[in-house]
Amino acid sequence: MALLEGLVRAGVADVVLSPGSRSQSLALAAAALARAGHLDLHVRIDERVAGFTALGLAIESGRPVAVVCTSGTAVANLHPAVLEAHHSGVPLIVLTADRPAELRGIGGNQTTRQPGIFGDVVRADWDLPAPVGDPAEADDARDLGALAVRASADGPVHVNLAYRDPLSGPVELPADLDLGPVPGRPALADPVVVELHPDDATVVIAGHGAGPQAEALAVALGAPLIAEVTSGARFGRHAVVAYRHVLRGPHGEAVGRAIVFGHPTLSREVPQLLERADVEVIVVRTPGVEDYNPGRRARIVDEVRALGAPDPAVVRRWVGGWVSMSRAVLESEAPDDPAPELSLAVSEDRGVRAAFAKAELAVMRAPIDRRMLARALWASTWPHDRLVLAASRLIRVADSLVPGKAITAHANRGLAGIDGTVSTATGIALAAARNARAGTTRVLAGDLAALHDAGALLVPLPEGLRVHVFVGNDGGGTIFDDLEVAQSADPDDFATVMRTPHRADFAALAAAGGWAYRRATTRAELDDALTAPEPLLLVEVPLEP
Ligand SMILES: Cc1ncc(C[n+]2csc(CCOP(=O)(O)OP(=O)(O)O)c2C)c(N)n1
Ligand SMILES: [Mg+2]
Incomplete structure (x- = not known):
């Protein structure tokens, strides 16, 4: 209890837990704190689902x-x-229950070597002896909670806790327990800052998790902005959507300097440029x-500042060149909106009206392809919504063609696993739901990614939570x-061994967890699904392999 109090006092608002005997005292203390309104408790049967749900909660909150x-x-x-929390710098505090020292190493039931199990990816790894019931220890445990929060500022922390019989007692919470205000994050000590003059050879690259600072710097430096779809910076007049094509051409060759934010993972052209x-x-x-640092020779800094304002004529030529080439590529590949001109309807x-109606009908009946699916989900996402992209082909398709738009798109790109996508999305939705204007959290996943995290669909979720999982089903990877x-x-x-076909029945899977199910095979059905009223919805979209 004291440890959890310490965590809450230091800023933890969510506990995700899975059941077990050895962890019962932590679980019961968390339940008591949740009942008193000090934290939100989320219970998951499967620890893998629990872990990714916690990750999503931390990412969003x-x-x-x-x-x-x-x-x-x-x-x-x-x-x-x-691992994903380590590679993405997400604060996760893992509390694992263990046997006390005297019951370790004797082949006891359900006992393994837990201290150090996560290797060196955790920021701290503490193995604590069983509590003794000394009131002075409660203060130590509270301090430990605060310490764990501080250690987790940029990644995961492991606290392994030994418990001795009796594993728990009655949990009592003082009625006036005040867990205090949430502290702020410590500032960077002596950040490395570089100052640059705007020129016509610099590009700004925003990989996963870069954030809006990348866009602001691109504008300040008069630089084209290569912003991946989950960079949080894919918006504004400097964004270059078809950057892969542009990088392969003369504009790419003219680059003399690249400034990188976040973790680019979605193209080969970006690492090639940096090498x-x-x-x-x-x-x-x-x-x-x-x-x-793919070229192993990058200058690593904490901040880049622009010295002076860029010359508008240079910006028109340099950024304008990138943006117009990108636009030309996209227009030659596929028109943005194949629908007929609206004025023809009247x-x-x-x-002419009849021709309009016919053309409109043809669009609505058109089968769905990956580009249409990615575009439609992006277009349906608004600032109060969340979009979560799995590590399937669809994230690359989205990255290659969706226009700049200031919305929140997430993905687990630390390790780009196909695991945990739906769980992460439910965590994101749960954290977003604390905001009264929360919209819908939509997932865009391939069939294997969705099946990998099937357990996430079997979890009871609070009423009113809106999560829509769009599965592009092409029968494998x-x-x-x-x-x-x-x-x-x-x-x-x-x-057999790469594409790994399956015969999963997504309607039955959705039903098993109490989710609504729709199948969208045409543009009209997809549009319908994108405005569906069902709170929890799985939309299967059959795609050509
Ligand atoms: C946990 C994990 N296992 C395996 C992989 C390797 N992998 C990357 S993409 C992929 C297939 C994805 O299939 P699907 O989600 O159906 O997307 P599609 O490629 O069909 O668009 C696999 C197995 C991975 N990234 N993560
Ligand atoms: Mg697939």
Whole structure:
């Protein structure tokens, strides 16, 4: 109880827990604190789901989240989320229950080597002896809670807690328990700042998690902005959507300096640019996260400032060149909106009106492809909504064509696993729901990513939470079709071991967890699904492999 009090006092607002005997006292204390309104408690059967739910809560709230589990394999099931938290710098406090020292190493039931189990990816790894019931220890435990929060500022922390029988007693909470205000984050000590003059050879690259500062710097420096779809910076007049094409052309060759924010993962062209000997690379550090440095020669800094304002004529030429080339590429590939011109609908001419109606019908009946699906989800996301993208082909499709728009798009790009996507989205939705104007959290996933996290659909969620999972079902992992191995391998073996087809029934899966189900095969059905009233909805969208 004292440990959880310490966590709450230091800023923890959410505890995610999975059931178990050894962890019972933590669980009961969390329940008592939740009942008294000091924290929000989320219970998940599967620790893997719990871990990613905690990750989503922390990503969306920006606050550390505690996750509690029992001993044994339960702990190992948190490992994927701990790794993602490490590589993305997300504050996660993992509290695992363990046997006391005298019951370790004797082959006891459900006992493994828990201290150190997460290796060196945790910011702190404490193995605490069983509590003794000394009132002075309660203060130590409270302090430990505050310490854990501080240690988790930029990544995961592991606290392994031994418990001895009796594993819990009655939980009593003082009626006037005041857990105090939430403290702020400590400031950086002596940040490294570089100041640059605007020129016509600099680009700003915003990878995953970069945030709006990347856009602001691109404007201040008069630089084109390469902003990945989950960068949080894909908006504004400097954003270059078809950046992969532009980087391969003369504009790409003209780059002399690249400033990188966040973690770019969605193209080959960006790392190729950063490896080029004639490009000066400046990486703006994300606290706690491994620096993105593919050329191994980047200058790592904390902040970049513009000296003076860019010359508008230079901006028109340099940024304008990138943006108009990007636009030309997109227009040649696929029109933004194939729908007929609206004014034709009210034409005086009956023939023109009829032609409009026919064209409109054709659009609504058109089958859905990946581009349409990615565009439609992006277009339906508003600032109060959340979009969560799985590590399927669809995130790359979205990245290649969705226009700049200031909305929140998340993805687990620390390790780009196909695991935990729906769980992460439910965590994000739960944290967003604390804001009265929260909209819908939509997930865009491939079929394998959705099936990998099927357990997330089996969780009871609070009433009113809106999560819509769009599954682009192409019968397996078709992302591998673009690899060379697709050409060189035996086609049957390739399908068996790479694409891994399945016969999962998504309608039955949705029903098993109490989610509504829709199937969208045309543009009209997709549009319908995007404005569906059901709070929890799985939309299956069949796609060509
Ligand atoms: C946990 C994990 N296991 C395996 C992979 C390797 N992997 C990357 S994409 C992918 C297939 C994704 O399939 P799907 O979600 O259906 O998307 P599609 O490629 O069909 O668009 C796999 C297995 C991974 N990224 N993460
Ligand atoms: Mg697939």
